[in-house]
Structures are given as C-alpha cells and as structure tokens.
C-alpha cells in the first residue's frame with residue numbers, strides 16, 4: 001500500500017519518514033516554497049529539524065497526482081481539518097482518510113472522524129492517536145499507537161499497512177473513545193504544566209492527572225465510549241506522556257501560564273481551542289468538568305492560576 005501524508009508539520013513529517021521505511025510515501029505541503037526547500041535539503045527544517053528524509057519519501061505540492069487507491073493521512077491541526085477537507089474535497093472523497101490530529105472542533109463540538117464523516121460522507125475515516133512525539137517517531141524510537149476505525153475490516157487492514165518495525169499499532173472500533181482520549185488529555189496537560197510552572201508540586205500534578213482522567217472518562221462514557229479505550233494508549237497512555245514531558249507543547253503552554261511568561265502563539269497547542277470546545281460541550285451535556293473549565297479560564301484570560309487553585313480546592317467534598 002502506498003500512502004500520502006497531507007500536512008508537512010512535525011507529526012506528518014515524522015509519520016512520512018517512518019512509513020517510508022516500508023514503501024513509497026508522498027508528503028504534501030501547502031506552501032510551494034516549503035516543498036522546494038524540502039526537496040532541495042531532503043529535510044523539513046521548518047517543522048522537524050534534524051530528521052533526514054529516506055529515499056522513498058517524495059515531497060509533493062499537487063494532490064491531483066496521487067493514485068486513486070492511496071490511503072491519506074491527515075496531519076493538520078484539528079481546527080484546520082474541516083477547511084482542509086473542503087479545500088481538497090474532490091481528491092479526498094471516497095478514500096480511506098486517517099486523521100492524525102487530536103482535538104475537538106470549536107463550534108461543532110466534533111472530533112476528527114466525525115468532522116470527516118460530516119464533510120466527506122463518501123470517505124472511509126479512521127484515526128491514529130496515542131503517546132508519541134514526532135521527534136521520537138522520526139528517530140525510529142519504539143512507539144505504540146491506537147488505530148481506530150468503525151469498520152473492523154478496514155481497521156485491521158490499516159493496522160497492518162501503517163505498522164512499521166518501530167511503530168506498533170493496536171486497533172479498536174471505538175472511534176469516539178479514541179477521539180476523546182487524544183483530545184482531552186491535551187487540556188489536562190495544560191493544567192499540569194501550570195501547576196508545575198507555578199511551583200505547586202508533583203503531588204498537585206498527580207492529583208490533576210487523576211482527577212483529569214476522571215473528567216475524560218465522564219465525558220467519554222456519556223458519549224458512548226468504552227472505558228477500556230480511555231485506559232489505553234489514546235487516553236491514559238497519552239495523558240501520562242503529555243502531562244510529564246517538556247517536549248509537549250500543551251504542557252509547555254501550561255508551564256508558561258504557571259510562570260506568568262509569554263508563550264509563542266504561533267505554536268500548535270491543540271488543548272487550548274479544545275478546552276473552549278469541551279467546556280461548551282460539557283455545559284450542554286450537564287457534565288461537571290472543573291479542571292477543563294479552569295484551563296478554559298486560562299485560555300480566555302478570565303481566570304488566574306491562584307483563582308483556579310482556590311476554586312478547585314473549595315469544591316464540595318465527595319466520593320472518589
């Protein structure tokens with residue numbers, strides 16, 4: 001099977017490098033200058049510096065050239081997914097489309113697979129999610145991810161096609177659980193970064209991770225997810241990685257909030273927009289998501305960290 005990766009950001013580039021170990025891979029970038037630069041240097045210095053391209057990786061600027069049978073990995077930020085699908089609808093319709101983004105869309109409250117289904121009903125959507133930093137994948141370090149597809153047969157095919165020697169995919173048909181695990185953990189990672197940045201301690205972080213996981217489960221189970229999906233790679237696994245590593249951009253945004261430092265707003269931080277989307281969705285569903293609400297307060301600058309801490313600690317005592 002040959003693959004095209006749409007989106008030459010850090011993650012798309014890392015996946016293209018990894019998959020090129022087992023066959024021809026095309027990496028599409030929207031900016032012609034970027035395409036020419038990558039073709040000349042055989043690297044993506046803008047988004048994933050220091051990772052050389054294997055020979056089997058071709059950088060392209062025209063999606064119309066790809067074969068009809070090709071599977072396409074969509075590696076653009078969540079809030080850009082719908083307009084990307086709309087912009088390339090004629091090429092993407094009817095294909096197997098594997099979303100590689102983590103988040104909930106503002107406005108619709110939908111995850112990536114639902115956005116694909118709504119925008120391009122003839123496509124066969126799937127989702128790749130779980131704990132993995134782009135740099136680790138590009139370096140060939142061992143990584144395990146979840147491949148979610150409602151259609152079990154297609155899911156099994158994609159699992160086989162997209163696994164490599166170092167990238168081990170587990171499959172599930174629980175799409176909603178996989179979507180929410182990957183999306184909601186980023187919000188909790190911002191909260192964890194904030195407590196560490198403010199010097200509130202490792203115990204506070206462990207409490208946030210645990211109670212954050214309870215929030216993740218609350219929303220996911222209410223929407224029909226399976227509890228074991230949240231306990232898997234796209235849930236507990238990614239929560240553990242993202243809430244504890246300086247390599248995570250979501251965690252680093254949190255650190256900057258805790259330290260009252262500026263943060264470069266051009267960096268992709270999926271948890272920021274997702275917090276706003278989830279707070280809105282939780283209100284409609286009448287779900288209690290106090291940690292997410294605090295992160296929303298940080299993002300829209302209506303809440304300070306001391307206020308958030310006081311708010312969380314003053315909540316009525318309850319059973320675990």
Ligand SMILES: NC(=O)C1=CN([C@@H]2O[C@H](COP(=O)(O)OP(=O)(O)OC[C@H]3O[C@@H](n4cnc5c(N)ncnc54)[C@H](OP(=O)(O)O)[C@@H]3O)[C@@H](O)[C@H]2O)C=CC1
Nearest residue numbers: 008009010011012030076077078080101102132133134268
């Ligand atoms: N980085 C990581 O370690 C991981 C990331 N992910 C997920 O992957 C997704 C992408 O993140 P990542 O690659 O890191 O982000 P980056 O910020 O590195 O790159 C985003 C890419 O998306 C492209 N893009 C943005 N908007 C559009 C659009 N409208 N049409 C086409 N292309 C567009 C950008 O193009 P341009 O360069 O021209 O601006 C850029 O190449 C996120 O959902 C993230 O959560 C998942 C696991 C790991």
Ligand SMILES: O=C(CO)COP(=O)(O)O
Nearest residue numbers: 130131132133248249250
């Ligand atoms: O999703 C990721 C790790 O699994 C990447 O995390 P960040 O988007 O926070 O950098």
